[in-house]
Amino acid sequence: GNSVTQMEGPVTLSEEAFLTINCTYTATGYPSLFWYVQYPGEGLQLLLKATKADDKGSNKGFEATYRKETTSFHLEKGSVQVSDSAVYFCALRDDKIIFGKGTRLHILP
């Protein structure tokens, strides 16, 4: 069946550092791919998405590119801020939405 694997956390970085959170997927079809973010005490929010191969999703300085050849959708940001501290979930959607286990990100001032 379909599945999502993302790097385990927590990930701790200093402010202005470069961020990469790895995500790979297994799917029988051609899923849409998503990154969701969950800030402390809040619900899941869609951060960015890509619906087909080679699409790049971007939002709030975050980017991820749908790589069909490597079945990956890694999340990147060039310069993180303390306010980016949250849990990030990679997800795919084929007939239903399947989430990875989440990666907790801590940004130190």
Added chain:
Amino acid sequence: EAGVAQSPRYKIIEKRQSVAFWCNPISGHATLYWYQQILGQGPKLLIQFQNNGVVDDSQLPKDRFSAERLKGVDSTLKIQPAKLEDSAVYLCASSLGANTEAFFGQGTRLTVV
């Protein structure tokens, strides 16, 4: 535009008791989802509705969990009787259709003691 509303935000019950959660999706959204998020894990789909019909309930523990979506709008999720391992955040989400962006509510945090 109003988001997905869930209530209550928090609930503490003893094991073997019953509990119900309520969800009001975004107006006009035909698809409604219930997810269970155990601490430290990603959300797991329990049940998906398209209007008032069930599309997927393959991971719903049907011996104790039930859900309904009367009139294709609001939905309730019930656990009867609750077990300790049911402690989790229960998330409701909705989308216009089965292949469009899903919007999540803030969730109900259930603690079973």
